[in-house]
Amino acid sequence: MTPNEPDAVPVVLPASQxxxxxxxxxxxxxxxxxxxxxxxxxxxxxxxxxxKLILNK
Incomplete structure (x- = not known):
């Protein structure tokens, strides 16, 4: 994580990514x-x- 990403939280995935x-x-x-x-x-x-979230182009 960098100082520009204060709310980014790392998550461990099954493949260790x-x-x-x-x-x-x-x-x-x-x-x-x-x-x-x-x-x-x-x-x-x-x-x-x-x-809920909706994403439109």
């Missing part, structure tokens, strides 16, 4: 919708009223 976990509250910071830039495209991620 480490995966990062990022808390959604850190991504959304009190908002219900964020935009994510990936490989030149913009994606919209929303938190639904039921608390």
């Amino acid at each position: 480490t995966q990062r976990i990022v808390e959604s509250r850190e991504l959304f910071r009190g908002e219900n919708e964020i935009l994510i830039s990936h490989d030149g495209a913009i994606y919209r991620m929303k938190i639904t009223r039921q608390g």
Whole structure:
């Protein structure tokens, strides 16, 4: 982990590989919708009223 990833938590997977976990509250910071830039495209991620995540291009 680096200082730029304060809420990333290492998780041990069965194959002894480490995966990062990022808390959604850190991504959304009190908002219900964020935009994510990936490989030149913009994606919209929303938190639904039921608390689920939806990702749309």
